Amino acid sequence: MNISNVSTNMIGWVAIATGVVGLLGFVFIILFFSVGQPFGTLNDYCIGLTAILSLVLVWMLYPGYHALFPFLSKVALVIATMGAILVLVGSLLAITDTKGWFLSGLYMAAGNAMIGLWLMVLSYSALRDNSFPQSLAIFGLISAVILALGLVAIPGIFRGIDSKEYEFTLFNSIWWTSSLGYLALLPTWSIFLGRFLLRQ
Numbered sequence: 743m744n745i746s747n748v749s750t751n752m753i754g755w756v757a758i759a760t761g762v763v764g765l766l767g768f769v770f771i772i773l774f775f776s777v778g779q780p781f782g783t784l785n786d787y788c789i790g791l792t793a794i795l796s797l798v799l800v801w802m803l804y805p806g807y808h809a810l811f812p813f814l815s816k817v818a819l820v821i822a823t824m825g826a827i828l829v830l831v832g833s834l835l836a837i838t839d840t841k842g843w844f845l846s847g848l849y850m851a852a853g854n855a856m857i858g859l860w861l862m863v864l865s866y867s868a869l870r871d872n873s874f875p876q877s878l879a880i881f882g883l884i885s886a887v888i889l890a891l892g893l894v895a896i897p898g899i900f901r902g903i904d905s906k907e908y909e910f911t912l913f914n915s916i917w918w919t920s921s922l923g924y925l926a927l928l929p930t931w932s933i934f935l936g937r938f939l940l941r942q
Contacts, residue, residue: 797822
């Protein structure tokens with residue numbers, strides 16, 4: 743992966759900003775379950791903003807690994823862009839109370855799963871050419887796999903499934919597990935990436 747020295751610092755700070763906002767959202771969702779509103783809404787704002795910053799990061803990193811995987815990198819770029827849009831839709835549905843938290847969560851899980859597919863391609867590329875530390879690339883792959891679990895939410899979006907209460911089912915357990923990916927793992931990976939790039 744080839745990243746120019748001029749852009750390395752910029753990408754590093756964008757990565758750190760992505761991680762900080764994402765982890766702030768994680769704190770807000772914990773506070774929501776322990777205290778209540780307005781922390782749930784603040785979490786929705788953070789998830790949406792994290793998606794925007796993630797998309798900026800996706801586009802900034804794209805030239806660096808495009809040469810190694812010309813076709814796959816383009817596909818990953820398109821999928822990540824679509825994913826970020828889905829996350830934004832989910833965030834807006836939740837913030838405006840247009841739909842219930844369940845359907846909004848399906849949008850967020852599916853969108854972040856698509857961003858996870860991009861992360862999988864990027865991390866594999868980094869492993870191939872040793873452009874990232876091996877630990878960072880492997881952590882990226884693990885995070886990507888957990889994020890990708892959110893793909894099971896896509897049928898629920900098409901069916902318009904919404905609910906006021908959480909029911910413990912295999913389907914719900916899988917996409918809820920994926921939320922660990924975008925609430926904690928992806929932000930943490932982003933911060934590690936940023937720190938690595940800023941040291942270059």
